[in-house]
Amino acid sequence: MPKRTDLKSILIIGAGPIVIGQACEFDYSGTQACKALKEEGYRVILVNSNPATIMTDPEFADVTYIEPLTLDMVEKIIAAEQPDALLPTLGGQTALNLSMELHKAGVLAKYGVEMIGAKPDAINKGEDRELFKQCMLRIGLDVAKSRTVKSLPEARDAAVQLGIFPLIIRPSFTLGGSGGGIAYNREEFELIVANGLDLSPVHEVLVEECLLGWKEFEMEVMRDHKDQCVVICSIENFDPMGVHTGDSITVAPAMTLTDKEYQVMRDASFAVIREIGVETGGSNIQFSVDPVTGRMVVIEMNPRVSRSSALASKATGFPIAKIAAKLAVGYALDELRNDITRVTPASFEPTIDYVVTKIPRFTFEKFTDADPTLTSAMKSVGEAMAIGRTFKESIQKCLRSLETGARGFGGGGKHGSDEPVDEKTINAKLGTPNAERIYFIRHAFRAGYTVERIFDLTKIDPWFLHQLREIYEMEQALAQHTLVTVSTADFRRAKQFGFSDAHLAHILASDLATVRAYRKQRGIATTYRLVDTCAAEFEAFTPYYYSSYGDENEILPPSGKKKIMILGGGPNRIGQGIEFDYCCVHASFALRELGYESVMVNSNPETVSTDYDTSDRLYFEPLTLEDVLEIYQQEKCDGAIVQFGGQTPLNLASALKANGVNIIGTSPESIELAEDRKLFAAILHKIGLSQPANRTALNETEALTFAHEVGFPVLLRPSFVLGGRGMFIVYSEDEFKAVIRQAFEVMPGKPVLIDKFLEDAIELDVDCISDGETSVIGGMLEHIEFAGVHSGDASMVMPPHTLSPDMLTTVRQATYELARELRVVGLMNVQFAIKDNHLYVLEVNPRASRTVPFVAKAIGVPLAKLAAKVMTGAKLKDLGFTREQTPKHWSVKEAVFPFVRFPGASIVLGPEMRSTGEVMGIDDDLGIAFAKAQAAAKPGLPVKGNVFLSVKDADKPRAVELARALVQLGFAIYSTSGTARTLADAGVPVKRLAKIAEGRPNTVDLIKNGQIQMVINTPGGMIPRRDENAIRTAAYAHNVCLMTTITGAFAAVEGITALKHKQVGIRPIQQYRGNVTLV
């Protein structure tokens, strides 16, 4: 059957902000779906609250709503747009849950909207653990023995029934399995169950037989309406059961299954998708296999595209989301074409002649108090993927793709140290899953451990361990040599084992440049192979490459067009995520529009930039000097763009330039100039701008002297980092001494910067574009929080809402002068602080900033695209963008934090960025725009109920004003001693609550019982008091609106006031276009 003609318009729900468990992969899948459905002539209606997505660019859907993903907002959209169908399976768990809410609330039935892809019944069966288990048993599949319980006594009962610890506890309906865990004893069991019951929105947990140490597999399956099923990819987890698959190193294809076992798993996958009733589209099904008996159990299924399906798409070249969208509107697999081979149909199963490895990227360093043990609840914030001809090549490439400093499996540095490690540490690091475990496997080999012993500690399949053993043995063998004595054949073998030049330089006591030159001289050239879905059985037409060392190089001959390379941002991490991928994708589109050939290099499988049809040529490669330079030279590129991929490509810029790469746009020298304190101060002085008093310290002693010179409070920050890693605001010498070492450790050998901290200053982010002649401000964003909160974590308002026109004029002049002085060609971001009506420059970054997509959405101008064009030599006047456009509507940015994943971490906004994503609220009314941003960031502002208010001493005077406003809005105020007294003294009615140590019920009890609707708690010192953190943690866990700054709380009051007095409307971004005033 061809596509359905009874459907005209289709609603797609996006995944909302980036959070742990839901990253850019859903922008990738959603973008594919939008494109696929538009291509078929459907009217696509999209809603997503995340402005940093490609999918929310106005051209990807017919109507695009950047609105909160809440039941009532989406109902309003449905009422306004009257879609015929809703596709719920492409926006992650968020979209799936919201679709079910819409169904349960009768909204879909009311407006006659059909759910396509997966019906509510199927989603329910796939998501409800108990129903799912029954389905599996009915079709003859095995499951882990388990019981669903709704209370602690019931759970105790279940534990007795299941008989033996450890037991797994999984709360129902939480994202990425958050709140679950493994209990090894009764005490732990009680704790985890209680926490799980708390976190589960339906107060339900599953107590389950523990399959710890079993092998884990995933199957990516697709089905069409003719009941034709195919497996796109099998994935084997390197980390056995016990570690969430999102936190596991995974490998495709499955490595240790015989054909008999694989086919049973394949048949079982089809049986599952049929029984659950996913009519069309993709599903991910997870299995576990007992390595001793072969017993196979079904773990779970996701009746939607997932992080794994994005990985499978990148691993095989089969675009799962695109095909899923087409199947949902009635196509059959055999009616669709395989884009890569062109002649063969999509009804086949990809076969791959390489090995794909994915390694998650963690950021425990940002949540120092959190437990870094890997469990069944996901904690990683990103991932890198690498392709190699063999597992050894693939995993070594992937380790260097992670950008954590590893050069491979070894090679010096923090993770590849040659220092001996004691057995106790090794045993601990191997016995408990953690982010560094793989590096300790090497330490174990070095310490003389056998594969058997490592297996006993880790239960990692011996096949994988032996592969790592071979890498280790190769390293040992090479270490007997020097660069000169190692034979060409062995050198080539080492490269085939995935050893990077940097790694070899370490082993052979040489340096990168020498190794590289020597390798070239010996004719050991990198060869590029195609990802073609078919292991070379058919000709492939899509230039999607990975590097290897083989006989044949498959790089296509030059097309005659000029080629520009774009360096992506690598794995997502806090501080460097989807915003930069957004910019890279725009660069690619811009270059193609101008007739250049775009060559994309990236290692992040979640992204749109690594979709095979985003760029003319795609290289799925690590972003290291060696890998990038090789591509640049072999492709004979005419230039490279380094200012769009965040810090990753910037760190390479100078070395690339030194090796003859033509960096287009702002020069690497200018980029470094902005980082160099002395030179930068000279520039500011020259153009008459001031900055807070500052010094650059090379050691701890010097740092303290300088701190006293500028005077406390001071801001400490390491140089050359993104995301505020190791940044601290310190108010006293004691605090200073507590943290100075950490600041130096972030970038060893680099200086630490010490700035006078401007308290209670207004902070302003300005994004600007310049072609070298003309500079135009894209947008000015005023922070809601006072200076001191990292701009990635701050809520922002665009256009600025409190600054005077005179001040804005001063800001403009300063920005343009800076662009001129730094000879910016492309984008520039400036952070200003305004205190006592005086303008200070905090920081200038002559590159794309995190706020570029937000600004582009707010003004309706594709800033990143313009910037890429400008970098190729185009002029803004020819591109028609010569005047700043101030929107007539308000856009509010709010950040989203992963605190709920890191119990114990301190919940406080500071100079170190800790948010994972962002949302946007747009409205003609500032209060409503703020309320929308809050609703999008979840849980949203309350309009009635009780507010818990407890503030630091400095905020107490304003707290009175705040409390009065809240009382006037109808809220009751609860507080503890200090703040309560202040309020009572000022005559504000307040209910006094016990502090946690003072008895029960305390604030946490009230939060848990749903009696508190908003918590306003501003932290006292740099390190929050235990009580405060318990309250904030409870607020997070129970979806209670939380404000941790006094300015945030005042904005909330404005938002609540607006919600109480005005209608919350919806409007697609296409209708905001042109809603600007030219400056």
Added chain:
Amino acid sequence: MPVIPLGSSRWSVFRQALMSPSKPGVLALADGSVFRGLAFGADATIAGECVFNTSMTGYQEILTDPSYFGQIVTMTAVQIGNYGLTPEDEESSGPKCAGFIVREVSPVVSNWRSRISLPDYLAKHGIPGLSEIDTRALTKKLRVDGAMKSCLSTLPISDEEAVARARAWRDMAGSDYVKDVTCREPYLWRADSAENFNAAYMPVGTTMNAPATPAIKFRVAAFDYGAKHTIFRKLVRHGFEVQVFPATATHEQIREHAPDAVFLSNGPGDPAALPYIHKTVTGLLPDFPIFGICLGHQMLTHALGGTTFKLKFGHRGGNQPVKNFETGKVSITAQNHGFATDPKSLDKTGAKVTEINLNDQTVEGLRHTTLPIFSVQYHPEAAPGPNDADPLFTDFYRMVEARKAGKV
């Protein structure tokens, strides 16, 4: 097959030295190209037709599939040998291909069922293997230039000699390979024999797809042209008593056995070079329900008066999409063939094309319009490969049942 006692030395390691490995091997093609790699398995020099297989699992089934007789098989999947071999997964008594080429052979075996490693297995059976070959480059060559006469050697021979040996090999076209792999005498496939592994592999605790054993058992006369054992296993599971006959059995011998149906198996080589089989099958056409697989399908083509032709590089893998015109549905199938039925040649044979391969539109299945006869080019028995076409065995049973009931 020798049994590695698991547990004593849990994981033996098989491989040459990582640095400066000492035992090279060579693959030479008739066009003069030479691939140097590392030797494993037996020490031998052999010649044969070099082909590639795109299956990601199932090297044991491929090695032991008699259809690969005379061929040097290249696996496009890169990590081979990971899970070792087990007697249960044998498709015939030992490996049948002439040589085996992989990108990387596993240094260790990791699977609870494994009893022997790939290098040991090949060495034991005298089959040379070659690893560290750029199998993708080789595959592309075979795709572009076609399956080729080749020589694989794990002995110290020169490139020139290897090329000469490749060129000197008699071509597959026109040769009868079946005689080398068929059984010598008729025999009853023992459904109750433990060594025949008639029970489908199913992990403990999983009961999916447990077949309902039909009430009546039909007797099938199964020609062994180099049959894979899983075909017999599946026939048993689907309600047949299987009497196996050598390829040279005449139609009179079959009639003497008085079977309810006839089965034509897979096998190696050029289907046109087997006139004696074509004649036997022609003799059986009017009187028995017949089901053919692979070479059996090609034998049926010739018996009906059709012809076959050689494909450039064949279909070998587990991901081939086949569309059935009767059901409108696509199955993912396991395939292993270098020849195909010419659809134009079927015009006056009474047979019609029921299935085609969606990759290249070649014939994958045919059915006689009046007689109870059908066949498929692909492998519904899988092993290795997907089980999607398993229902064909049920179809065969139903066809025989209908015939017995006088409905056909």
